[in-house]
Each structure stands twice: as structure tokens, then as C-alpha cells.
Amino acid sequence: MSSHVNHLGSDAPRTGALPVGAGAAVWALDTTSEVVGGHATASALPMLDADERDRAGRLLQAADRQRYLASHVGLRVLLGGYLGLDPAQVTLVRETCPCCGGPHGRPAVDGGALHFSLSHSGDVAYLAFARVPVGVDVEAVPRAAAVADVMGALHPAETAELTALPEADRRVAMGRVWSRKEAYLKGTGTGLALGLADPYVGSGPTPATVPGWTLTDLPAPPGYAAALALPTADPAPR
Template identity: 55%
Template sequence: MIEHVNQLGGQPPHIGPPPTDSTPIVWAWDTTADTLGGHSVDTAATLLDSNERTRAERMIKPADRDRYLAAHLGLRVILAAYLNLPPQRIRLTRESCPTCGGPHGRPNTPDSPLHYNLSHSGDLAYLALGTRPIGIDIEQTPTPQTVTDVLHTLHPKETTELTNLPEAQRPHALARIWTRKEAALKATGHGLAQGLTDPYVSSHPTPATIPGYTLTDLAAPHGYTAALATTDNPE
């Protein structure tokens, strides 16, 4: 389903065929880069909307703010290339949350029928594009303390799987669980509002089957884990 992850660099992205029902598209980029898609990250804020700028301004750490700006610059550059619009013209909105009805469900753009989802962690950002609701997540490998903290908040089968592993293998196994689970929950629009117990996604090398969704582990650099979830049926 995913043959490779496209890389966004300093030059404008080369856009191939658009995503299809059976083939979503994934892009990745370095959020510490100076230039992305032909735009300087220093001027990224001028291409973002007021909500994005407000969120960036609220970040206390300059490094977090810079990575956020680079992540959203890359998002706009790639969407603009597919939609044939200037990056600053892309309208980013949210669907209603299926849990509470608030305006923080799946992200979308009224300018296109394409579905998209963005995730960034550490120095990397991943973006998924599809013709159906989609979710993506990338995470740095967690610490042993994080494993201890979340171990008993997972699905009971996942907790057992992690407990049965040697301690040195648990962080990477948790990264598999976390990215698969968050990708799936982002695809449904629920996010983490209902906790980490469901759905069961497995810590094993092959993801568990979730009715109505397809889970895929994505290629990621050393120290990172990434996963993609796509719906099997249209809205």
C-alpha cells in the first residue's frame, strides 16, 4: 500500500499522481531545516493562519516553536502543490469531534476532497494524504520510565505482551503500540480523548487487524517509529 515515504527538502516538492483509495501518500521532512519547499522557515509564520500563529506564539521553548512552524510550513507547501494554490491560501479546518461534538475532530481543508493528517516528533514531521479519512503518527522511541508510566493504561493484551518482553525491548515495542494506536484514533477522529485501551493494535512486528481500518507500519529513521491508519470504506 505504501511503497515509500516521499522526502520534502529545500526545493519545491515534485508532485506525482494524487492519492487513490488503495494508495495513500506519505511525506516526511526535517523540522530543523532552514528551507522547506522553496520557503525559508524563518518566514513561515507569514504563510500560516491566525490559529497556527497563535498556537506557535504560546509555545514557551523556542525550539518547540520553530519545529511547529516548520511542520506547518511543510504541511502547507505540500497541500498547496496538490491543490495548485499558494500555501497561505490553504484553509485548515476541523471536523466535529465524534466524542464531544467540539470543533477538534479530524483536520480537513474545504479546498479539496483530500483527507490529510500531520504528526511531528523530535526533528521529524510526517504527513499522510488520502481519499478517505486517514491518521498518521510518528514518535521518538520512549524511555523505560515512559513504558512504566503507561504500561497499565494500554489494552490488557498489550500490557501482557510488554511485560513478557525483556526490559531492553519494551521501549521499541511500546513505540509500535503507541504509533499504531494514535494513527488509528486520529483516523476515527476521536484522538486520545477516550484513553489508550482501545483499539488493540499489538506490539508484535505485524499490526493487529482493526475492523474497518488498515494499519501499516512506516519506514522511519533510527530512534523513531511511525504508523499509518486508513479507513477501508468512504465516509
């Protein structure tokens, strides 16, 4: 299945209409950019809500704060474009947690008119928007030590596949597994609460079939892996 990733730069984006049905629009941005979608990150705090400002303020490293501000400015600019709102007027809420029923589920737009997913790793952020629940994830290819730490917590078939690979190929394959699994877990809203074993997503070049969902590997910069998760019906991303 083919997929396309739009790139959000310093200029205000032209978002257009969302795909009809279970499709998604996917965007990527460089989180080191000091101007995102026409807004300077250095003066972006008034655009954010109280929770976002609090999280930004708790980031002690300037580089971490810049990445956070860039990704959330991008999120609000794109949400505003799709919803016809000023970015600062977009109201973000938390859905009910599907595991415990608490008010700390995945981030959402108030009213549920639009679903979104945000992921950032290193200096890259990916954002996906759809009319249905959606999950997107981007991951820097992990170091060998990180692969060794996590490999045993995966689905047994994934662990076996990674173990059988030459060490030089294992890191890239682990990046595929991790991005696919995270995208799915964000799409369902469960996150990591139920662990990493399920579902089986596969480590090969093509994602495995997951009941009720379609996983798609996305184009990514060198050294990264990215994936999208959508409900099965009409799953092709734009």
C-alpha cells in the first residue's frame, strides 16, 4: 500500500479537506525549526493551553523544550486548518482511558470532530489526522543495547524473528516493530498499559495483519522508522 507524508515548514500550510472514510492525512516536521506554520516557537506560549504550557515549562533542556513547542505549534496550526479555527482556539481534552476508565486517555479535540495522533523522536515529528481513530509513530532506529533490553518483552514471534537476524540488521528491524506497535497502541488508545507483546506486528518489510486495523509503514528520514495505524475499513492513507 502506498502512502504520502506532507511536510510542514515555516509557511502557513494549506491543509485542504480530510480524506473521506477511514483515511488519514500525515504530516512531518523538523522540530528544530524556529518557525512552524508561520508561527515562531519562541513566542508560541500564548497559543498553547495551560497543560501544554506547564509541560513545556517543566522541560529543563532548551533543545527538548524547542522540540516540544515546535511539535505542538504544528499540531495546533494543522488542527486549526482542518477545523477552520485559529490555532489558539483549538480545545484539547483527554479521552476516557479504555483500560481503567480514568480521564487520562489519549489527547483529543473537544467534541470529537477530528481525530489526531502526534509522535516525535529526535528532531522529527509526525502528525496524523483522520475522521476515525488514528495512530502514528516515528522512532529513531534504536541502539543495540536498547534492542537487547526490549526484545524479550515483544510478541514471542517478533522476538524469534529479531534473534534470527544478523546484529547489523536487528536495529532497523526493531525500529519497524516499535513504530508499528506504537502506532497501533495509539490508535486503540491503550498505550503501553497492557505491555508490548500484543499485537503481533512483524519485523519484516511488510507489516503483519492485525485484526480490525491496518498498519502501514511510512516514508521516514534516514535513521528513522515510521508507521500509521487505521481501522480496517477503507484504510488507505492519503
